[in-house]
Amino acid sequence: MALRLVATCALGLEDLLSEELSQLGMEGIEAQRGAVIFRGSWQACWKANWRLRTANRVLVELARFAAPDGDALARGAHQLITQKAHHGIDTGRLFHPSRTFSISATTSQSRITDLRWAALKLKDGIVDGQRERYRQRSSIDRHSPDLSLRLRVHRDEAIITLDTSGEPLDRRGYRVESSSAPVREQLAAACVLASGWDGQGPVVDPMCGSGTLLAEAAWYALGWAPGRLRQAWAFERLPSFDPDAFERLKRGLLPAPGPEVRLFGNDTSSAALRATRRNLAQANLSNRLELGKLDAYEYRPPKTPGLVLINPAYGERLDTTRDQWRRLGDLLKQQYGGWRAVVLAGDEGRGKHIGLKPRLRLPVMNGPLQARILVFDLY
Numbered sequence: 001m002a003l004r005l006v007a008t009c010a011l012g013l014e015d016l017l018s019e020e021l022s023q024l025g026m027e028g029i030e031a032q033r034g035a036v037i038f039r040g041s042w043q044a045c046w047k048a049n050w051r052l053r054t055a056n057r058v059l060v061e062l063a064r065f066a067a068p069d070g071d072a073l074a075r076g077a078h079q080l081i082t083q084k085a086h087h088g089i090d091t092g093r094l095f096h097p098s099r100t101f102s103i104s105a106t107t108s109q110s111r112i113t114d115l116r117w118a119a120l121k122l123k124d125g126i127v128d129g130q131r132e133r134y135r136q137r138s139s140i141d142r143h144s145p146d147l148s149l150r151l152r153v154h155r156d157e158a159i160i161t162l163d164t165s166g167e168p169l170d171r172r173g174y175r176v177e178s179s180s181a182p183v184r185e186q187l188a189a190a191c192v193l194a195s196g197w198d199g200q201g202p203v204v205d206p207m208c209g210s211g212t213l214l215a216e217a218a219w220y221a222l223g224w225a226p227g228r229l230r231q232a233w234a235f236e237r238l239p240s241f242d243p244d245a246f247e248r249l250k251r252g253l254l255p256a257p258g259p260e261v262r263l264f265g266n267d268t269s270s271a272a273l274r275a276t277r278r279n280l281a282q283a284n285l286s287n288r289l290e291l292g293k294l295d296a297y298e299y300r301p302p303k304t305p306g307l308v309l310i311n312p313a314y315g316e317r318l319d320t321t322r323d324q325w326r327r328l329g330d331l332l333k334q335q336y337g338g339w340r341a342v343v344l345a346g347d348e349g350r351g352k353h354i355g356l357k358p359r360l361r362l363p364v365m366n367g368p369l370q371a372r373i374l375v376f377d378l379y
Contacts, residue, residue, distance in 0.1 A: 002088065003061075004039060004060070005040060007035065007038065014032070017052065019193075024048065046233075049235065050226075050249065051225050057163055058164050074124050076125065090239070097136045102140060102142050102147075105122070106151070126138070148163040150163060167232075169226065174279050185216060189226070190364065191373055192217045192307075192309070195340055195342045196340075202261070202306040203221075204265075205265050209311065210276055218288060261288060264289075264291075264301060267291075268296075277289070296331065297331055307339065307342070309341075310328070310343045329354040338378060342373060344372075345373075346371060354374070358374040
């Protein structure tokens with residue numbers, strides 16, 4: 001029986017994540033708010049962790065049941081442990097007392113509202129089931145558990161999921177130094193994927209910060225998996241894990257639309273340029289990188305058109321004026337004719353002041369800030 005899997009993402013990235021899952025050959029894809037449901041084997045779970053660029057985590061659903069009160073929550077957890085299997089998962093083997101676990105909880109539109117109490121009742125049901133089945137129970141480990149469980153109680157229904165990622169998937173492994181307010185890796189990847197770029201031509205970021213947009217564009221063009229530098233995954237600690245099968249999966253080739261891609265970064269900040277240089281060295285991209293230290297409006301890109309990615313300061317980072325957005329629009333028209341451009345703009349009003357009509361305007365959340373991915377064809 002196929003697992004019911006959940007890939008979580010930042011709000012606004014659900015369609016991009018759904019398309020990624022479709023290209024990976026996943027089945028039963030269903031976009032929800034901040035997540036995409038799909039079905040597959042454990043190998044599909046490992047593959048999603050290894051290759052998804054816009055996801056935060058990959059979860060496996062273990063159970064869902066009515067939970068109008070704490071007793072129902074504990075009973076459902078107890079049944080999960082004592083039954084032989086659930087959705088094709090040997091839950092008894094998974095919850096063997098030799099494995100530690102932790103629980104995080106959320107509730108919404110439910111009679112259960114106390115998060116700590118909800119987590120406690122779930123824990124009570126699990127350990128009672130373990131005692132009944134094994135005559136012993138697991139220990140709780142809040143720092144490095146073997147099983148990181150997530151409880152969501154929504155409209156009096158409990159959904160228990162298991163985190164298979166461990167650290168969030170934006171921890172690519174190449175960010176060794178940050179500039180102020182760096183864009184997260186998933187959102188940077190979303191800018192690249194939303195552009196529809198074919199991997200041809202150079203990639204330019206005239207306000208490059210710590211280089212995240214450049215790194216994500218290059219890894220996409222080169223067909224490098226976003227998990228290639230990660231050292232550990234939560235699924236490696238599960239009884240279903242097969243290290244040889246995972247190694248074979250990692251050796252699989254990804255599409256590489258731009259094997260000769262060149263990267264051009266620019267910033268006025270010496271600290272930002274240092275961060276870009278260090279991060280792209282860690283990302284194995286130093287030999288493809290050229291850096292400049294000019295005002296973005298004085299910087300001149302290569303003559304051959306390609307992809308320009310810009311994350312200008314906005315919102316809490318800077319009180320960006322309408323004139324500054326118009327000036328950015330003028331820069332794109334004057335210096336990047338023939339290019340495809342992506343601007344990660346602030347709220348919708350500011351995005352409109354750029355003075356260009358975007359082919360795509362995608363509302364997203366950039367951390368706590370509302371933002372828009374704006375895609376322009378400057379042909």
